[in-house]
Amino acid sequence: MPPPAASTVGTRIPGDQPAARALEQRSLDVARAAIDGCRACDLWARATQGVFGKGRRSARLMLVGEQPGDQEDLAGEPFVGPAGRLLDGALAEAGIDREQAFVTNVVKHFKWRASGKRRLHDRPNREQVRACRPWLDLEVELVRPEVLVLLGATAAQALLGTSFRVTVHHGRLIEPETPSGPLRMATLHPSAILRARTPEARDEMRRMLVGDLAAAAQAATSPRGPVPRAGPDDRR
Ligand code: URA
Numbered sequence: 116m117p118p119p120a121a122s123t124v125g126t127r128i129p130g131d132q133p134a135a136r137a138l139e140q141r142s143l144d145v146a147r148a149a150i151d152g153c154r155a156c157d158l159w160a161r162a163t164q165g166v167f168g169k170g171r172r173s174a175r176l177m178l179v180g181e182q183p184g185d186q187e188d189l190a191g192e193p194f195v196g197p198a199g200r201l202l203d204g205a206l207a208e209a210g211i212d213r214e215q216a217f218v219t220n221v222v223k224h225f226k227w228r229a230s231g232k233r234r235l236h237d238r239p240n241r242e243q244v245r246a247c248r249p250w251l252d253l254e255v256e257l258v259r260p261e262v263l264v265l266l267g268a269t270a271a272q273a274l275l276g277t278s279f280r281v282t283v284h285h286g287r288l289i290e291p292e293t294p295s296g297p298l299r300m301a302t303l304h305p306s307a308i309l310r311a312r313t314p315e316a317r318d319e320m321r322r323m324l325v326g327d328l329a330a331a332a333q334a335a336t337s338p339r340g341p342v343p344r345a346g347p348d349d350r351r
């Protein structure tokens with residue numbers, strides 16, 4: 116018989132996961148320390164370290180990317196490389212203070228393939244995304260944001276289903292999965308904007324991202340009735 120899920124409403128964290136221990140202690144710090152020891156998939160073997168989310172425990176907005184990139188893998192923090200710089204600019208333009216948000220990824224270890232001396236991003240597969248899910252569920256459970264912003268197809272499809280198309284459905288607010296859960300919204304991944312073929316396309320995509328972020332921020336601050344919050348503010 117599988118071990119029971121750690122007892123918290125709305126979470127799917129199986130009792131045998133390291134994430135379940137962090138949930139029992141309701142601690143992001145415990146989770147951050149445990150993520151390096153995660154062997155739920157094979158990605159740990161080639162990564163420098165696990166990269167846990169960063170931000171305010173009291174954040175109303177949680178931004179969820181795909182996986183750490185080369186620079187994030189080395190720094191141990193999400194979105195600190197080129198995609199992070201684009202995200203920072205878009206957040207500022209949307210009137211969002213990154214320091215007030217919580218930024219993370221669906222997969223916590225960097226998946227890469229070699230190209231000469233460079234480590235190039237390699238998209239995580241469905242099994243790797245599934246194996247990492249308890250960590251994201253834990254972050255959502257402890258932070259309890261009002262809105263989850265899913266950056267790009269990997270995050271959107273992990274949380275909203277494989278038929279979700281970011282280019283078509285971006286910017287729509289999607290009802291929470293459970294009454295106390297966050298609203299969801301998907302938008303473009305900053306890396307997709309960096310890869311745009313023309314400056315015009317890049318500007319257009321960036322405008323989309325900024326508009327979606329602004330709408331998400333507005334939804335995150337609109338009253339939706341009381342949402343239970345846990346624990347002290349342990350900003351990282
Ligand atoms: N891309 C992501 O999805 N996440 C990061 O942290 C960096 C780049």
